[in-house]
Amino acid sequence: xxxxxxxxxxxxxxxxxxxxxxxxxxxxxxxxxxxxxxxxxxxxxxxxxxxxxxxxxxxxxxxxxxxxxxxxxxxxxxxxxxxxxxxxxxxxxxxxxxxxxxxxxxxxxxxxxxxxxxxxxxxxxxxxxxxxxxxxxxxxxxxxxxxxxxxxxxxxxxxxxxxxxxxxxxxxxxxxxxxxxxxxxxxxxxxxxxxxxxxxxxxxxxxxxxxxxxxxxxxxxxxxxxxxxxxxxxxxxxxxxxxxxxxxxxxxxxxxxxxxxxxxxxxxxxxxxxxxxxxxxxxxxxx
Ligand code: NAP
Numbered sequence: 001x002x003x004x005x006x007x008x009x010x011x012x013x014x015x016x017x018x019x020x021x022x023x024x025x026x027x028x029x030x031x032x033x034x035x036x037x038x039x040x041x042x043x044x045x046x047x048x049x050x051x052x053x054x055x056x057x058x059x060x061x062x063x064x065x066x067x068x069x070x071x072x073x074x075x076x077x078x079x080x081x082x083x084x085x086x087x088x089x090x091x092x093x094x095x096x097x098x099x100x101x102x103x104x105x106x107x108x109x110x111x112x113x114x115x116x117x118x119x120x121x122x123x124x125x126x127x128x129x130x131x132x133x134x135x136x137x138x139x140x141x142x143x144x145x146x147x148x149x150x151x152x153x154x155x156x157x158x159x160x161x162x163x164x165x166x167x168x169x170x171x172x173x174x175x176x177x178x179x180x181x182x183x184x185x186x187x188x189x190x191x192x193x194x195x196x197x198x199x200x201x202x203x204x205x206x207x208x209x210x211x212x213x214x215x216x217x218x219x220x221x222x223x224x225x226x227x228x229x230x231x232x233x234x235x236x237x238x239x240x241x242x243x244x245x246x247x248x249x250x251x252x253x254x255x256x257x258x259x260x261x262x263x264x265x266x267x268x269x270x271x272x273x274x275x276x277x278x279x280x281x282x283x284x285x286x287x
Contacts, residue, residue: 001225004255006154008146012265015149019269019276020061026285027062034279035064036094036120036271037086041079041105042072047098054096057268063275076105080113087115093282094120094275117282120274123170131178137281139274144176146266147208147229148183156206156227156255158183164200166190166217166243167210172231176208197221209243219248228256231263 023033036058040051051067058065068082079101086092095118101107111119116126122139130138151158163185167173177187185206190197192211201207201221209217210231222228222244232243242259249256257263280286 001251001254003250003253004154006150006227006229006255006257006262008150008257008262008264008266011150011153012146012269014153015266015269015273016057016061019063019272022276023062031283031285032091033062033064034093034275035066035091036096036275037066037068037092039068039070039079039082039095039097041070041074041097042102044100047100051098053268054271057272058275061272063272072102074102074105076109079105079110083110083113087113087118090282092118093279094118096121096271118278120271120278122175122274128170128175131175134182139278140179140270141171141175142270142274143172143231143263143267144179145273146270147176147231147263148179149270150257150263150266151206151227151229154255158185158206161185161205162188162203163206163208164188164190164204165208165210166197166201167208167212167231169210172210176210180206180208211243213243214241215243215245217244219245219252222249222253224252225254228253229263230257230259233259233264 038051038054040047055065055067086095095114097110099107101110111123114124116124119127119139122141127138131140163180165173165176168189168191173189177189180187188200190200198221202223204226206227207222208229212232214234214236228244228249230242230244234241240260
């Protein structure tokens with residue numbers, strides 16, 4: 001079987017082009033560009049790279065961006081007071097606190113302090129609650145919403161399929177399951193306590209791997225003709241890899257996302273899309 005590569009980089013490029021066009025059309029009407037503010041606390045090297053990538057992506061579509069860098073010793077109250085100020089600031093449409101925050105700060109309290117209407121990461125309980133009930137207008141976590149978008153734009157139908165998700169984190173696995181349910185898939189969620197995980201993964205029409213373990217899933221763990229979405233990203237001696245054994249899957253599965261160039265670029269594209277959505281709703285514009 002020929003395996004189709006799901007090109008997240010290309011699909012993300014298309015989404016960015018659509019957003020850029022929207023922002024340009026608002027500019028023509030004399031409206032300001034949407035603005036995203038990212039708060040980075042401390043010196044985590046990976047976080048610095050992620051934040052730089054987000055700034056760059058905002059620039060590509062002519063969205064305004066600002067990064068507030070705060071030292072490692074920032075207190076929780078200091079961080080909360082910055083968030084409160086941004087919540088009140090009408091020129092700011094999206095707020096994101098880069099995780100992880102230093103250990104002395106309660107990340108839950110920080111995420112709940114962000115105005116849900118500006119919560120472009122979609123982590124606030126108001127937004128996760130809207131996802132749970134299927135209410136409209138909420139912000140959805142960027143990695144899972146990017147995956148749904150990528151599957152749809154690749155012409156793969158979801159309805160009626162058995163979707164098996166390995167991983168149940170609040171950021172990926174759980175919202176992923178809810179979104180696939182919304183798309184009328186039949187969903188199975190596996191995790192570290194699942195016994196005989198292959199029993200489930202081998203039955204998947206769409207298999208989403210989000211466990212954070214390099215190449216944990218080989219070709220023997222999926223069925224022929226499945227669609228494989230690999231969320232994992234790991235730096236190894238042989239370069240970057242995902243949670244699945246990409247090379248082994250080729251020829252067996254119908255479609256697969258590469259690492260890098262699959263889910264990663266989609267996550268940032270959806271972050272931009274969330275900020276434009278927040279802007280449109282705050283400005284009273286019709287999306
Ligand atoms: P996480 O919070 O560490 O969650 C991992 C999940 O996998 C947990 O639910 C865990 O189960 C489960 N798990 C761990 N070992 C397992 C095993 N041996 N068998 C079955 N399940 C197992 O990670 P995450 O934030 O969801 O991220 C997952 C991966 O995606 C990471 O590699 C991360 O770097 C990557 N990621 C990529 C992007 C992107 O944009 N490309 C975005 C987010 C995350 P328990 O709940 O039982 O512990």
